[in-house]
Amino acid sequence: MARDVNINNSTSIFGKVVAVQGSVVDIWFDSDLPSINTLIHTGPDNTIAIEVLSQLDDHRIRGIALTPTQGLARGMKAETDGGQLSVPVGKEIMGRMFDVFGNTIDHGEALPEMPRNSIHQLPPPLAKRSTKSEIFETGIKAIDVMVPLQHGGNAGLFGGAGVGKTVLLTEMIHNMVGYHQSLFCP
Ligand SMILES: Nc1ncnc2c1ncn2[C@@H]1O[C@H](COP(=O)(O)OP(=O)(O)O)[C@@H](O)[C@H]1O
Ligand SMILES: [Mg+2]
Known part of the structure; x- marks a missing residue:
């Protein structure tokens, strides 16, 4: 049954772990099958967090553990309030x-x-996004002059192993942090 996601919803739904394969965990729910992306807690003291990836059938969800699954066993109780990460x-x-x-x-x-x-x-609609186009200064002359990057834009960096991709990105991060005191500048 699909449920509206409401992170303030405090009524819990309980399930039972039925399979653990590494960090892939299947959980059984008698009713109110949690929807995709729901966060479920299980394990000792509810310390293991699992996010629902798919609904296998009317009663089972398959989720991925976001914490180590050590100590998690079949039959353990799982609990969710329908919230997401x-x-x-x-x-x-x-x-x-x-x-x-x-x-x-x-x-x-x-x-x-x-x-x-x-x-x-959902990402902000196009109408709410900035339409001004600014150059993102990397401080690396060859890039800023020949292939300037756009603020908020995307860029790809292709190359074989050992040609300098990591060194270049580290240099850009270093320049950004030095200039803005942060990687994520307004
Ligand atoms: N601009 C550069 N000038 C000189 N040596 C470089 C430069 N960029 C990378 N290197 C050398 O190449 C090595 C591999 O670079 P790296 O960035 O780790 O490659 P990639 O990430 O593309 O596999 C670095 O350890 C460094 O010795
Ligand atoms: Mg690298």
Whole structure:
């Protein structure tokens, strides 16, 4: 049964682990089969997080574990409130580093109470995106003059092993951090 996703929905649905193959986990639900992208907790103390990748049939979902599955066994209880992975959003997150659960991992100061958004959201519509076209200065003359990159644009870097892709990207990151004090500049 499809359910509306509501990250504030606090009613839990319980299931049972029926198969564990590495980080691929199948969970049985008697009813209210969680929808794709739903986050499920299971394992000892509910410490193992699983994201639903597919619904195998009316009762089983197949998910991928986002934490090590050590200690996870068939028959263990799984629980979900129908929510999805969510991360804090706002100006305060700029220049910070996060894990997949939205926890800071840079040993910086704690974030204030912030709104959170699901990571599975539609991108902003075209009408809401910036239409101005700016050059993204890398500080590497050959790139800025011959093949300038666009702010917010995409670029590909092709080359065989050992030709300098990693060195070039590291150089760009180094320049960005030196200039903006952050990789992610407004
Ligand atoms: N611009 C450069 N000038 C001189 N040596 C370079 C340059 N770029 C890369 N190298 C050398 O090539 C090696 C491999 O580069 P790397 O960026 O790791 O290759 P890739 O990521 O494309 O496999 C580096 O360790 C470095 O010794
Ligand atoms: Mg490389």
